Amino acid sequence: MLRLLVPVLCALAILPGVSSADEKSTDYTLKPGDNIVVSVWGEDKMREEVRVLPDGSITFPLAGKVDVQGLDSTGAAKKIATELEKFIPYANVSVVIKSIEGNVVYVQGKVLKPGPVPMPGSLDVLQTLSNTGGFDKFADKDKIKVIRRSGSKQLVLPVHYSDLISGDDMSTNIQLQAGDTLVVP
Numbered sequence: 772m773l774r775l776l777v778p779v780l781c782a783l784a785i786l787p788g789v790s791s792a793d794e795k796s797t798d799y800t801l802k803p804g805d806n807i808v809v810s811v812w813g814e815d816k817m818r819e820e821v822r823v824l825p826d827g828s829i830t831f832p833l834a835g836k837v838d839v840q841g842l843d844s845t846g847a848a849k850k851i852a853t854e855l856e857k858f859i860p861y862a863n864v865s866v867v868i869k870s871i872e873g874n875v876v877y878v879q880g881k882v883l884k885p886g887p888v889p890m891p892g893s894l895d896v897l898q899t900l901s902n903t904g905g906f907d908k909f910a911d912k913d914k915i916k917v918i919r920r921s922g923s924k925q926l927v928l929p930v931h932y933s934d935l936i937s938g939d940d941m942s943t944n945i946q947l948q949a950g951d952t953l954v955v956p
Contacts, residue, residue, distance in 0.1 A: 798843035802949050803827055804873030807844070809851060812863035823873060833858045844868055876947045878903050880955035881910035895944045896930050899953055911956045917945050918952040 801807065803825045811817035821829045827840025834854035839847040844866040852864040875887040876899055883904030888894070894902075896917065906912060915930040930953075934940035947953070 798845070799868065799871065799874075800841050800843055801827075801839050801847060801868070802871075802873030803840065804875075805871055806869040807839075807847070808867045808869050809848075810865050810867075811855065811859065812865070814859065814862075817859075820869060839866075874949045876949065877952040878955070879952060881907045882955050883907060890947070890949060894947050896947065896953065897935060897944055899947060900955075906955065914956045916954045917947065918954060919948065920950060 801823050803823050805823045806820060807823065807829070808818070808820045809829070809831050810819075817832060819831060821831065823829055823839060826838075828836050828838045830836050831851055831854075834851050837847075837851050837854055839850065842850065848864040848866040851866070852862045855862040855864065871889075871891075874890045876890060876894065877887055878885050878899060882900070883906070885903065888899050888902045896915070900906075912932040915932050917928040917930060919926045919928060928945055929943060930945065931940060931943045935944050
C-alpha cells in the first residue's frame, strides 16, 4: 500500500511548483510590424500570414479589420473568432506568431551602428548600446536619453552613462520597451 502512495505523494509535491511557474509567465503581446499566421480549423482557405499594421490592426477574410495590438496570440485568436461568428459559428481560430519585427528599440546619434535593434527578450540601456558597436569619438556620453511614448505624450528619461559604466549608480540602466528611442548626442 505504501509503495502505491509514494508516486502519488511525489506528484502532489511537484504540482504546486508547476502552477506557480505558470502564473508568473507572461505572454508576448502583439505590436505593429509583427507577422502572424491566422488559420481557422476545418477551413482550408482560411489561413493567411498577415502583418500587424501601424495602427495595431490586421485584416482577415470575413472578419475584416481586427485590432490585435497588445493582445497575446490567444487573445487575438478569440477576438478574430468573435468577428467570424456571424459567418462561421463556433470558429476555432489559431494565431501563431511568425516574427516579432515590431519588437524593436531605436538607437540614434553618435554610435557606430545606429538604427533599429531587435528585442528578442528584455534589453536595458547598456545591452542596447553594446548592440550598436559602441560610441563614435564625438559622442556626448553624459547626455544620453531614452525617449518613450506614453499615450500621446513623450517621456524623456535621462541616462547617466558615467555612473553606469563605473557601477556607482545603476538606476538609469533603464529596462527598454518596444518602440523606445535611445538618443546618443
